[in-house]
Amino acid sequence: MPGWEAIVDLDRTRPRLGEQVTCALRAAISAGRLTPGTRLPSTRDLAADLGLSRGVVVGAYEQLVAEGWLVGRRGSGTVVASAVAPAVTEPQGRDGGRPAVAPLRPGVPDLGMFPRAVWRRAYERALAGALDADLDYGDPAGSSRLRRALAAYLGRVRAAQVDPAGLCVTTGAAQAVTLLASVLRAAGATRVAVEDPGPASARDLLVSHGLRPVPVPVDPGGLDVAALARSRATAVLVTPAHQFPTGVVLAPDRRAALVAWARHTGGLVVEDDYDAEFRYDRDPVGCLQGLAPDVVALVGSVSKALAPALRIGWLAVPPAFRDAVTAAKFAADLGGPVLDQLAFAELLASGGYDRHLRRARRSHRQRRDALVAALRRDLPQARISGVAAGLHLVVELPAGVDDVAVAERARDAGLGPTALSRLRLRGGGRPGLVLGYAAHTPQELDRAVRVLARLVEREPGR
Numbered sequence: 001m002p003g004w005e006a007i008v009d010l011d012r013t014r015p016r017l018g019e020q021v022t023c024a025l026r027a028a029i030s031a032g033r034l035t036p037g038t039r040l041p042s043t044r045d046l047a048a049d050l051g052l053s054r055g056v057v058v059g060a061y062e063q064l065v066a067e068g069w070l071v072g073r074r075g076s077g078t079v080v081a082s083a084v085a086p087a088v089t090e091p092q093g094r095d096g097g098r099p100a101v102a103p104l105r106p107g108v109p110d111l112g113m114f115p116r117a118v119w120r121r122a123y124e125r126a127l128a129g130a131l132d133a134d135l136d137y138g139d140p141a142g143s144s145r146l147r148r149a150l151a152a153y154l155g156r157v158r159a160a161q162v163d164p165a166g167l168c169v170t171t172g173a174a175q176a177v178t179l180l181a182s183v184l185r186a187a188g189a190t191r192v193a194v195e196d197p198g199p200a201s202a203r204d205l206l207v208s209h210g211l212r213p214v215p216v217p218v219d220p221g222g223l224d225v226a227a228l229a230r231s232r233a234t235a236v237l238v239t240p241a242h243q244f245p246t247g248v249v250l251a252p253d254r255r256a257a258l259v260a261w262a263r264h265t266g267g268l269v270v271e272d273d274y275d276a277e278f279r280y281d282r283d284p285v286g287c288l289q290g291l292a293p294d295v296v297a298l299v300g301s302v303s304k305a306l307a308p309a310l311r312i313g314w315l316a317v318p319p320a321f322r323d324a325v326t327a328a329k330f331a332a333d334l335g336g337p338v339l340d341q342l343a344f345a346e347l348l349a350s351g352g353y354d355r356h357l358r359r360a361r362r363s364h365r366q367r368r369d370a371l372v373a374a375l376r377r378d379l380p381q382a383r384i385s386g387v388a389a390g391l392h393l394v395v396e397l398p399a400g401v402d403d404v405a406v407a408e409r410a411r412d413a414g415l416g417p418t419a420l421s422r423l424r425l426r427g428g429g430r431p432g433l434v435l436g437y438a439a440h441t442p443q444e445l446d447r448a449v450r451v452l453a454r455l456v457e458r459e460p461g462r
Contacts (some may be wrong), residue, residue, distance in 0.1 A: 004041065004049050007033060016366055017052060026112060029069050029080055038080045063359060068116030076088055081117070105450035106245070106392035106436035107304070107418025113360060114307050118352045119343065120151040126342035134338055142169025142314075143338055146345040153348050154298070158276060159286030161293040166322050168315045168329055169336055172308070173274060173301040176315035177237070178203055179332070180270055180297060181209035181398055183324045184235055193224055193233035197423035201242050201446035202237055202272070215425035218243055222250030225257040235268040235333065240288050241276040245384015245394050245423055245434045255288055262295035264353035269296045270316070270432050275304045275356050280365040281388040294318050301325065302344070304391055305357060312336075314346055363392065363438075370442030371435065374449035379456060391438040394420060396430045409455050415448055 008024040010017060028034045029284050040046065045060060047054040060079055064070040069212040071081045101108050106313050134143070141147065152162035169174040184192065191205050196215035203213045213233045217224045223238055238258070240250035250258070271288045279285075289298035293316075301313030329335070347353045368388060375382060375395060382395040397403055407419040410433075420432035431453075437445055 002069060004046060007049055008046075010050065011443070012299075018056040018059050019363070019441060020443075021050070021052070021057060022063050025060065025064055025407070026067075026069055033458075034080050036080050036082045039076070040078045040080070048386075053126065058206060061225065063113075066115050066118060066356065066359060067113060068118075071117075080364075084408065085166050100438040102411070102414060102416030103440050103444055104410070104433075104437070104452065105439065106418055106434045108365065108436055108439045109304055109307065109360070109391060110439050113306055113356075115352065115356045118356065119347065120307075122346035122350065122352060123339070124342040126339060126346045130342060135248060137334050138189075138338055138381065140333075140335040141167070141202060141326050142336060143341040143345065144347075146341040149345045149348040153353075154287075154300075154314075154316070157284075158273065158298075160298060160316065161290050162298070162316045165363070166319065168317070168325055169341055170313040170315050170329070171311045171312040171333070172303055173299050174201070174205065174313075175332070176299040176313050177205050177272075178209070178300075179315060179325050179328045180235075180268075180299075180317075181206050181211055182328050183321060184268070185209050185211055186324070189234045191231070191233040193228050193231050193236035193271040194218055194425070195238060196244060196425050197245055197420060197429070198237075198239070198425075199272075201264070202421055203425070206237075212283045213425065217368055218246055218248065220248055222248050222254050223258065225261055227266075229261055233267070234265070235270060237270045238288070239272045239274060241273060241285055241416065242387065242389045244272075244274065245392065245418070245420065247389065247392075247394055249285060249387055250288070255291065256325055258288070259292040262292065267295070268321070271296050271298050273298060273300045275390040276300075276307055278361055278364055279387075279389045280361065280368060297321065305360065306355075310340065310344075312340060325375070351449060360438075367437045367440065367442055367445060368393065371445045371449065373438040374446045378449050378453035379394065387431075392434055392436045394432050394434055396420075396432040399430065401431045401456065402434055406455055407433060411456065413451050417452070 007028045008021055010020050043054050047057045061070060065072050068081055070078050070308050072078050101277055146169055147167045151162040151164045151167055190212055191214050192211045193216045194203055195218050200233040206213050214233045216228045216231055222240060228236055237401045240255065242249065258269060263265060264269050269288065273287050276284060287298060289296040295318060296320065298316040302310050315325065372384060375384060377393065381398050385394045385396055403419040403421050407417050418434040420434060
């Protein structure tokens with residue numbers, strides 16, 4: 001029997017003891033210190049050994065069971081899963097298991113939280129239930145089973161008005177934007193309005209299809225719809241639930257004005273709902289598409305909720321665009337990976353996706369709180385903007401600081417923040433950094449902020 005106090009070495013000066021237990025057990029399994037089949041002590045015994053409440057240990061065990069590291073067997077206790085082996089043949093990151101995600105890199109979930117066991121069971125059920133016809137090319141818009149499950153989920157969770165017939169399953173959100181760009185360009189569009197600052201990747205996709213991104217400013221109320229009306233654009237790409245990168249929410253009057261603009265001009269609103277499931281200090285705001293399905297196209301994916309590697313996304317379009325989008329999807333790839341789509345449909349139907357999101361929300365909120373506390377301690381002169389949501393936040397730096405230079409030095413130090421200036425099409429604006437927090441523990445975030453603070457203090461503009 002291993003010495004559990006040595007394996008789970010707690011730092012009691014730090015918060016989040018439950019997360020420390022989870023990370024320590026995961027690391028011990030990954031490194032081979034706990035081999036497949038090893039029986040763990042009961043939650044009561046381990047809690048007593050470590051001087052913790054039983055609930056803390058129960059939560060850690062439940063998390064690791066959900067991720068596939070542990071298996072709970074009735075009458076036999078909890079053991080290390082037989083499918084888990086030391087990660088010695090895979091590319092190694094600094095955590096000894098998976099390729100490292102640089103601390104503070106925005107837009108990346110905790111890939112170690114991916115619910116491997118739950119996904120495997122969903123995939124096995126999907127494979128067992130798949131008809132021979134499911135293995136053919138099928139509908140380019142995607143599995144009808146997944147589209148029905150997605151339509152129900154989006155209606156329940158995002159207040160969307162989605163007809164499965166108008167839903168297209170895509171290879172991530174990137175393909176959804178690509179399909180819309182090709183359809184808009186074929187219809188004669190040349191200008192698409194984008195939020196400024198906004199995601200550079202989406203702008204690049206528009207440019208690659210011959211469209212010109214037209215910057216529209218964002219303020220504390222979200223997209224400036226009056227400026228949009230002056231832009232002469234025929235479509236606009238927005239992130240209304242949690243604007244990227246500023247984190248503001250599109251105000252109710254702006255939502256109404258945006259819908260009115262689209263209906264008056266015949267324009268299209270493209271809503272990127274990229275991380276809307278993650279809200280920590282208030283109830284989620286419904287998607288814009290639910291207010292105006294006739295003029296709003298809804299884009300989403302599982303990249304922030306599960307993992308980018310799954311490459312599962314969706315696009316709900318107004319009726320006027322359905323045929324063109326389906327034709328563009330067929331021309332692009334003849335349809336996506338059906339078995340993965342059926343597995344995701346199983347995950348939705350079984351409630352596994354909802355359970356995973358609840359666990360992820362708890363973890364992300366703890367990590368965001370830890371990042372905010374570290375920033376207030378080590379960078380008190382920086383201003384944190386945006387609502388408590390998503391996988392990132394923005395810190396505005398003092399005037400005169402070169403945020404691009406700070407970000408570059410941070411990358412040299414092994415960190416991954418994004419300079420706010422890099423996300424603006426027009427110059428000006430206060431310097432800042434976009435910081436991700438979902439992929440790292442509070443302890444790792446704390447260390448990263450200490451390094452970042454030293455880099456900011458050394459910036460010549462200070």
